[in-house]
Amino acid sequence: MSAAAIEIQGLRKSYRRRGRSTTPALDGLDLTVDAGGVHGFLGPNGSGKTTTIRVLLGLAAADGGTARIFGRVVPRELPLVVGHVGALVENPLFLPGLSGRVQLRLLAQSVGVPDTRVDEVLERVALHERADERVKGYSLGMRQRLGIAAALLKDPRLLILDEPSNGLDPAGMKEMRDLVRALGADGHTVFLSSHLLGEVQQVCDTVAILSRGRCLVQGPVRDVLAAHASGAVTVVMTDADTAAASTVLAEAGYDVHPGPDGRLQVSRPDAADSTGPVDPAQLNRLLGERGLWARELTPVAADLESAFLEITRGQGLGDDAGAAA
Numbered sequence: 001m002s003a004a005a006i007e008i009q010g011l012r013k014s015y016r017r018r019g020r021s022t023t024p025a026l027d028g029l030d031l032t033v034d035a036g037g038v039h040g041f042l043g044p045n046g047s048g049k050t051t052t053i054r055v056l057l058g059l060a061a062a063d064g065g066t067a068r069i070f071g072r073v074v075p076r077e078l079p080l081v082v083g084h085v086g087a088l089v090e091n092p093l094f095l096p097g098l099s100g101r102v103q104l105r106l107l108a109q110s111v112g113v114p115d116t117r118v119d120e121v122l123e124r125v126a127l128h129e130r131a132d133e134r135v136k137g138y139s140l141g142m143r144q145r146l147g148i149a150a151a152l153l154k155d156p157r158l159l160i161l162d163e164p165s166n167g168l169d170p171a172g173m174k175e176m177r178d179l180v181r182a183l184g185a186d187g188h189t190v191f192l193s194s195h196l197l198g199e200v201q202q203v204c205d206t207v208a209i210l211s212r213g214r215c216l217v218q219g220p221v222r223d224v225l226a227a228h229a230s231g232a233v234t235v236v237m238t239d240a241d242t243a244a245a246s247t248v249l250a251e252a253g254y255d256v257h258p259g260p261d262g263r264l265q266v267s268r269p270d271a272a273d274s275t276g277p278v279d280p281a282q283l284n285r286l287l288g289e290r291g292l293w294a295r296e297l298t299p300v301a302a303d304l305e306s307a308f309l310e311i312t313r314g315q316g317l318g319d320d321a322g323a324a325a
């Protein structure tokens with residue numbers, strides 16, 4: 001079997017709506033997901049994440065391009081790999097009147113998995129203590145975890161999770177993050193679609209950024225962050241010195257953006273000869289030469305939100321780009 005868990009080349013898909021022109025949901029998508037680890041599939045609502053997952057699972061037909069799971073072309077060869085794939089797509093449907101354990105047992109029987117596996121997966125998603133309660137009393141987070149338990153029944157090598165944190169409260173999100181990290185550490189390949197930049201940054205080893213049905217960038221999260229960090233520095237002065245410091249730094253050629261709290265965000269102007277991060281020592285020297293002393297000089301930490309905005313800038317994405325923030 002191929003080393004890559006997922007390989008997608010030039011994938012295209014348009015939905016045809018009566019009386020309306022078609023907009024491509026996937027517009028030549030290229031994507032490779034290596035086996036092992038947690039891989040984020042990040043993009044604003046409507047960027048094509050669910051469509052990609054539906055094509056991978058044989059639930060939607062592509063108009064062109066190829067998609068492979070563990071080297072097998074899908075949907076044609078899906079039966080050869082389907083035993084290695086578990087998925088949580090949109091909100092899983094369970095019968096509200098039955099307990100979580102009973103529903104997993106029914107599912108286990110239908111796919112030929114022994115009952116002992118049900119106890120294992122319930123423990124894995126931390127639902128074992130609530131497993132005999134009816135699903136109608138479960139929180140959304142518990143239902144999502146039950147859906148993941150169902151996806152784990154066959155002990156799949158590849159786990160595809162479509163927006164598993166959607167609609168969860170902060171505690172539910174934290175539980176989901178812990179679970180996803182643990183599944184990756186267990187040796188599963190987790191492919192996690194999300195529009196939540198912070199969630200992806202916290203749990204994923206790699207990220208692919210999707211917009212309008214195309215992959216704009218993909219790679220290890222730390223590389224994407226390093227390549228697209230703003231390199232800006234936050235400068236805090238005493239109130240009396242803030243305006244003078246702003247003038248000194250602007251005269252030295254920096255872009256200076258005052259924040260509402262009096263902090264100055266100092267970055268390099270968008271010019272070809274001014275690349276690399278801003279050096280706090282250089283700012284300190286410039287200010288000190290004019291008798292201005294900074295109280296704080298802090299490099300702005302790179303995060304996926306600013307990297308995302310930087311990557312999508314100039315793509316003419318408008319609302320599409322902003323929606324993921």
Ligand SMILES: Nc1ncnc2c1ncn2[C@@H]1O[C@H](COP(=O)(O)OP(=O)(O)OP(=O)(O)O)[C@@H](O)[C@H]1O
Pocket residue numbers: 015016017023024025043044045046047048049050051052163195
């Ligand atoms: N069944 C469908 N019929 C018509 N258009 C669709 C259908 N499913 C998706 N689309 C359209 O295809 C585009 C991509 O949608 P998709 O659901 O794949 O994006 P997404 O990134 O998963 O977004 P979301 O997080 O909102 O689900 C959108 O413009 C959407 O309106």
